[in-house]
Amino acid sequence: MKKQFFKPFTVLILLISIVSCNSIPEPLEPVGPIPNEHQLAWQELEYYAFIHFNMNTFTNMEWGYGDEKPVQFNPTALDTRQWARVAKEAGMKGIIITAKHHDGFCLWPSEFSEHSVKNSPWQNGEGDLIRDLSEACKEFGLKFGVYLSPWDRNHPDYGKPEYISYFRNQLRELLTNYGEIFEVWFDGANGGDGYYGGANEERRVDKKSYYDWPTTIKLVRELQPQAVIFSDAGPDIRWVGNEKGYANETTWSPIYRDSVYAGMPDFQRFAAGQENGTHWVPTETDVSIRPGWYYHPEQDDQVKSLSKLVDIYYNSVGLNSSLLLNLPVDTRGLVHENEVANLNALATFLKTTFSKNYALKQQIKTSSTTKGYDVNALIDNDLDTYWVSETKDEKPTIELRLQSAEELNTFMIQEYLPMGQRVKSFSFEVLAEGEWKKIYEGSTIGNKRLIRFETQKIEGIRFSVTSAKDRVVFSNMGLFKAPDLNE
Ligand code: FUL
DSSP states (O other): OOOOSOOHHHHHHHHHHHHHHHHSOOOOOOOSOOOOHHHHHHHTTOEEEEEEOSHHHHHTOSSOOSOOOGGGOOOSSOOHHHHHHHHHHTTOOEEEEEEEOTTOOBSSOOTTOSSBGGGSSGGGGTOOHHHHHHHHHHHTTOEEEEEEOSOOSSOTTTTSHHHHHHHHHHHHHHHHSSSOOSEEEOOSOOOEEEOGGGTOEEEOOOTTTTTOHHHHHHHHHHHOTTOEEEETBOSSEEEOSOSSSOOOSSOOSEEOOSOOOTTOTTGGGGSSOOTTOSEEOOEEEEEESSSSSSOOGGGTTOOOOHHHHHHHHHHHTTBTEEEEEEEEOOTTSSOOHHHHHHHHHHHHHHHHHHTOOTTTTOEEEESOOOTTOOGGGGGSSOTTOOEEOOTTOSSOEEEEEEEEEEEEEEEEEEEOGGGOOOEEEEEEEEEETTEEEEEEEEOOOTTOEEEEEEEEEEEEEEEEEEEESSSOEEEEEEEEOOOOOOO
């Protein structure tokens, strides 16, 4: 009998599998620690508001001693909807409010304290600012977060174990009664002199052991599992290491960590993160729009200018961080007009800049591509699709040519975070009048890297990774034209 090696059907199957084999993406393993789903969702927010408004607003202080009287809290025209509207129009994605600062005064009628709005003249003691603001945020489609100071200069038990139960009871109230919370903010400043129920003394605590942070963190997880927790070293997001609005040129999201507590003294080593860190804990850049965190009338003309705010934006959001911009609400209970003007100017600047991505639909080529991935994923404005270089390509390069030369000044690139942070160094060039010019050499990328350059007519760009932990995985790339900052 004659043997028939290839039946027509078998040939067809073979052909189909050869063709489809090329489009099945090669499996990819993450490198190092990676963000969890809540950190990933947080990462996309990028820009949101801090509001410092509390007893200090009325005493014209930054750190109240704790001996203030609830009667002093008396805003004349408090309107949390105005705060939310301002934040929304500014392009911010949420608001974090100082529910209790170091002086211990509570913006909600806590069952566990008399030192709260319930004993103030505001709304005859019937008000609940946390409720009002959480509702305003919901109405304006903003996320809502709370700052609860671990230090309490008013409470008689501060420094004793009893205070920790009080602190957790308060946290439970905040995380139970006001809907979904996106971020819980624990300040590192704690321990020192204070009123402490009339003791008027110095109380130092062991920041690491006194608060028993693991139990408190567990409580947050139980009540608001989607919330990210901020402190100097996380657990979920970490301090950028300064209050000026500037992240490090090198910013690794991974850090080495063997413990977590608010007020860790060695936070400086976390500012840049560590290439081979063990935990994914990205930075958050907190900065006030005025010199103070709280409102002081004498600072009315010191609201940061548009160009300063733009600089801060590029050096936080554009350096693998998120921008938590503080608005000191005034004694009326409103975001001051001077803030509103500059916030709106920033919103217009950002909208004008980023609404048109000149890289879309342009010709793009790369030095290599892992089988099954498409370079066009870089210019599809979709965070969930990504391009992968080949392992053997140690210096992957992306080159983009514009159909016609354009006057541009801004470049953007994003790593695909679910696969970990990989890039260690890169260089960026532009093609102008037929010549390649090196514009910038940098280190890490992470969630987003923004590069500004002098406005010039360019024909294309080249982005080269000069070292990486493994093959690189990018989700998006952009070319933009920012308006001139003539101030
Ligand atoms: C610091 C605090 O001591 C300031 O008063 C402010 O709340 C700032 C955001 O964090 O550590």
